[in-house]
Amino acid sequence: MLIIITNTIKPYCYDIEPVIGLPNNLSHRFRYRSRWIKLPYSIESTKLREGIVVLRDYSSAELIPIRRVIIEDVLSFGDIHYIELRLNEFIPNSLEVGLAALIQAKIVEFGYKNLSNNHLEKLIFEVDFKYDSPEKDLGGGEKWALLTKRLGSLECYKDFSFLKILSINDSKGSPANIVRGAIGRYCYSLKPNNLYFANVIQSITSNIEEDESIENPYDIELKAESDEIWVLRGIQRVVGKYDLLRFIIKTPISKKNKYTFLELQKKQPIGGLTYELPALFLPVNILVPTIKKIIMWMRGSISVLSLASLICSGIIAKQFNWDVNIFRTFATVVLVLAIGKYDEFAGAFIKETKNARLD
Secondary structure (H helix, E strand, C coil): EEEEEEECCHHHHHHHHHHHHHCCCCEEEEEEHHEECCCCCCCHHHHHCCCEEEECCCCCCCCCEEEEEEEEEEECCCCEEEEEEEEECCCHHHHHHHHHHHHHHHHHHHCCCCCCCCCCCCCCCCCCCCCCCCCCCCCHHHHHHHHHHHHHHCCHHHHCEEEEEEEEEEECCEEECCCCCCCCCEEEECCCEEEEEEEEECCCCCCCCCCCCCEEEEEEEEECCCCCCCCEEEEEEEEEEEEEEEEEEECCCCHHHHHHHHEEEECCCCCCCCCCCCEEEEEEEEECCCCCCCHHHHHHHHHHHHHHHHHHHHHHHHHHHHHHHHHHHHHHHHHHHHHCHHHHHHHHHHHHHHHHHCC
């Protein structure tokens, strides 16, 4: 089992928010230089291996196992390695202490020291550990609440706002599933021409028992690729230390599948920071249902056939000894029904009827 450690050192400490805030099977990327890695094989060969993300409190050297992950991909440029982590279940409470002790023992076995207010020599290494969770997955919110309360006591996360993606539901309340898309990555599966509600929890757990208010309210903004997803309600105001935020989006009508994204950007002012914090990235696959594709193909075929019949109406009517005007009207009606221009056709029909009565 790979152990992947991140420290509570700014700005790296903020990488833990996506790790705990994104749902199962979505991804987040860590980056490490070769000097922080101790493996008997190349880091590139870790693709599809299991790992555990561990948060190390720099000030106390405490090791906090967070979440099981799968290495989705590794991109290496010289001695810098970008590691894509596919998130899975949170580490159960019953395994935390034993796993932390196992990691500590491995560090000692390497001949290193895990000392407070000091850097750890290696951040990625392997331990002999087989993950077998004896508890239910607490990833739905309970474990997240426990973790954020614990992290809120650390200096690095003082007044820090943690976000968690709860769900994306359609107008009937049905949740959007996370599925493996055509490009091989997991993403939210949405349908075209649908209204969706994205539900997000925000929580600032530091000193929440003493004071539930915040001095500087701020915005959280949901962004999207403008042509692919319409954001109807994209900004929510945070005014307290715990909020349930609801964003509203709509997918336009589409005839083909599309791969796009949503991005949740926090505008929280953190003391001393001169940059925006990383956004929560939500890949989206807008999938046209198969039955709809069949219907669109049939309508397209009928439209072509009807148009051809209109163009050649004189020849066809003569061939079968039909009335050419009746045949043209019939072909026009079929064409209108096939392409869906009902309103325009009805308006033109009513107008012609009125003119005929006047005459």
